[in-house]
Amino acid sequence: MKTFLKTSQNWFARILSVFGLSFILFGCQINFNADLYSSDLISLGNHPEEQSVSLPMTIEFQVASCDDLSTQNRIFSTYFSEYEFVGCDVNSEDFMSYVEARVSTSVTNRTEISDLVGFQVDRSDDNKYMYVYVAINENSFEELKEYIYNETFQELSLSDSKFSVNFINDSGDTTVWIQSSFVDRKPIVYQTDFEIKKRDKMKIQLSDVVKLHLEENSWAPLLIIANE
Numbered sequence: 001m002k003t004f005l006k007t008s009q010n011w012f013a014r015i016l017s018v019f020g021l022s023f024i025l026f027g028c029q030i031n032f033n034a035d036l037y038s039s040d041l042i043s044l045g046n047h048p049e050e051q052s053v054s055l056p057m058t059i060e061f062q063v064a065s066c067d068d069l070s071t072q073n074r075i076f077s078t079y080f081s082e083y084e085f086v087g088c089d090v091n092s093e094d095f096m097s098y099v100e101a102r103v104s105t106s107v108t109n110r111t112e113i114s115d116l117v118g119f120q121v122d123r124s125d126d127n128k129y130m131y132v133y134v135a136i137n138e139n140s141f142e143e144l145k146e147y148i149y150n151e152t153f154q155e156l157s158l159s160d161s162k163f164s165v166n167f168i169n170d171s172g173d174t175t176v177w178i179q180s181s182f183v184d185r186k187p188i189v190y191q192t193d194f195e196i197k198k199r200d201k202m203k204i205q206l207s208d209v210v211k212l213h214l215e216e217n218s219w220a221p222l223l224i225i226a227n228e
Helices: 002-025 038-046 070-077 138-152 208-217
Strands: 030-037 052-063 082-090 097-108 117-123 129-136 163-168 174-178 181-183 186-188 192-196 201-206 219-226
Touching (some): 030 038, 030 097, 038 052, 038 117, 038 129, 052 070, 052 117, 070 082, 070 097, 129 208, 201 208, 201 219, 208 219
Parallel strands (some): 030 163, 097 117
Antiparallel strands (some): 117 129, 163 201, 174 192, 174 219, 181 186, 181 201
């Protein structure tokens, strides 16, 4: 009887150990939500010199627990020009703990970005359109992947993350083209044009294909806006 109890206790301990390890291993998802303004895109795309404009962004990343977050906050703060811890709570969808933070990123007409993620704008050769891309800093992303792997034994992948953009038209009426994304929760496969009035907003969420392209190439198409 004692042998049975001892064996049962050992198995129970192993189960708890595996469960606890699994909980830690899942701590590698990062979600991004940014605000993007049409006036910034048009202004930067038409500017003859290299410039950047700061943008507000909210990030969420998984943690094993909400108890002591000093190390995680310190690490993530190094990947953005500004970082402000908001809080930590358990998500009602996957029951995992997430840290929420407000950060500052940028949209730029340069070929490189300084923060972990950002946006690039490029004017077409005929000056009629602005091509807008999501971009990641390749070196910073690789460093973060290494850190997360060392801490969780899991590979960080953007395919597991949610990446959304609140596109805000603060200029005049315009046209926007989007493909392979969710627009206001509706799936868009082929390139589709949207007539946007001044002060209109739309939420763009990257599809898995776009996120995979972003991870493998450090950039991915987000939208095209008329240069008006």
